[in-house]
Amino acid sequence: MPQPEHLPGSTGTAPGATNAGTAPADPATVEKLRATIGSLSTATLKQLDADLPWYRGLRADERSALGMVAQKGIASFVNWYQKPVSPAWVLSDVFGTAPTELTRSISLQKALQLIRVVVQVVEDQVPFLAPAADQGPLREAVLRYSREVAFAAADVYARAAETRGSWDTRLEALVVDAILRGESSDALRSRIAAVGWTSQARITVMVGSAPQEPDAGFLNELRRVTGRLAEDVLVGIQGDRLILVLGGVRDPAKAYPRITELFGSGAVVFGPEAESLVEASTSAQAAFAGLTAARAWPGAPRPVSSEDLWPERVISGDDTARRALVRNIYRPLLAASNGLEQTLSAYLSLGHSLEATSRALFVHANTVRYRLRRVCDVTGWDPLVAREAFVLQTALVVGRLSVSPPIVPAGGGSSSATARAMRSAGMDGAGEAVPAPADDL
Incomplete structure (x- = not known):
């Protein structure tokens, strides 16, 4: 049988050798x-x-x-x-x-x-x-x-x-690392422009465990899925953690659960929305703090907001969560007056009983219901839901601890002197604490 002709580039042609079957050039x-x-x-x-x-x-x-x-x-x-x-x-x-x-x-x-x-x-x-x-x-x-x-x-x-793909991957990793470290510089803005980021709103950071031994196929699938659900995405893998910076998520209620399926086992936490990629470090820090504290809430949804983990974050020593509880829950309750803070405190301390709360406050049960609905309107957290009541109770605790204690004169003093001391210490006539200035928080 005749042998096939060896064309240029075939493995049968040795470097420097002429092609078999090719006549010498004239x-x-x-x-x-x-x-x-x-x-x-x-x-x-x-x-x-x-x-x-x-x-x-x-x-x-x-x-x-x-x-x-x-x-x-x-x-x-x-x-x-x-x-x-x-x-x-x-x-x-x-x-x-x-x-x-x-x-x-x-x-x-x-x-x-x-x-x-x-x-x-x-x-x-x-x-x-x-x-x-x-x-x-x-x-x-x-x-x-x-x-x-x-x-x-x-x-x-x-x-x-x-080569471009390798460079883009390294540049993307540098941007993600700068966001996690809270860097804000012209160099970061230049890198953000280089990776092609365009979103200017609805930016959040999602963190969780990475799949075991993620390969190029996993990253391609991750980018394909997130590309349909968000305008921009940056991917970072640091050790066993997967970090996603998402921009312009179209429908978070549907997008977040779908994206979570691409993470490994364990909790997945997303931080609050930021206005720009340079400001996304706040979202990243909240997400990582939530990931650390998430194991204290075994029944947490997947994914879970870092704000839903405020109580666990406070207990784990996160001062950002403490300030957020005071700012978003405790102070609005005090500012709303109408006995919202007192009603909520009594309701939580009396086993979530409407009747017991109404008797303790000498008001009708419907008044208690109305005030608890007002608590939900003011804070965004419903005291009739067990988990949200826990968040509210934590806010009351950290809020009271953030107020300076009353100064009581030695020996007790007269009632008028005590009243003056309480007022000077930030207490009202009913013995309720008045919130400290913002600088004390």
Whole structure:
């Protein structure tokens, strides 16, 4: 059985060896080819300008770089035609140092269009370059050569894309790390622009455990899913933790549970929304604090908001959560007056009993119900729901601890003196604490 012909680039052709079954090139044709390299290059540049509108729209330096590639391609063809060898020459002889300029200037599709024009110009000149007997082998050599150049161009673009992907991944990791550290600088803004981030609102950070041994397939799936649910996403994997910075989430109620499915086992916590990516460090810090405290709430939903974990975060020593409880719950309750703080305190301390609370406060049970609804309106937390009542009770505790204690004179003193001391210490006539100034919190 005859052996298949070894084409350029096949594994059967050793570097430096001619192709089996290929007749030696006619020396006269080779010399004629060498003599016409200049004219072929000029004809090629004119044809590129005539056939490719995008080539005419390039800058002068970009046209010069592509023209150099075309000229090198023609010169290298002459060498290859004289002695066909392994195609390893293509990257160095044809493209040389041009890959960077080539991939920046034009797409792979346009690069192949350029190669097609070059090949067409050379092929059109075949009748003038070789006698009739040698025209067939010369045309075949042109086609084989164009195939190798096309493969080499594809390889150039693939390597460039791989390099860009690696650089983008490193840059993305730097941005995520800067956000976690709370960095706010011109360098961070420059990096944010470099990764293509566009969202300017509804930015949140979601953290949880990463799947075991995440690979490129996992990251691609993660980006595919989040790309449908949010405008922008940054991905960071630090040890066993997966960090997502999400921007412009379209429907958080549906998006967050779907994204959570891509995390590993355990709690997944998302922080409050930030106005910009530079300010997202607050969301990240809250999310990580919530992740640390989440194990104290075994029944927590998945995912869970960092704000739903305020009590656990306070107990674990998170001062940010303490201030948030005072600012968002305790102070609004005191400012609302109408006995909301007293009613809530009595309701929580009396086992969540409406009747017992009404008797203790000497008011009707419907009044208690109304005040508890007002508590929900003012704070956003419903005392009739057990979990939310726990949050409210924690807010009362930390709020009272944030107020300076009353100063009582030695020996007890008179009742009027005691009243004056209580007022000076921040207590009202009913013995209720008045919140301290904001600076004390």
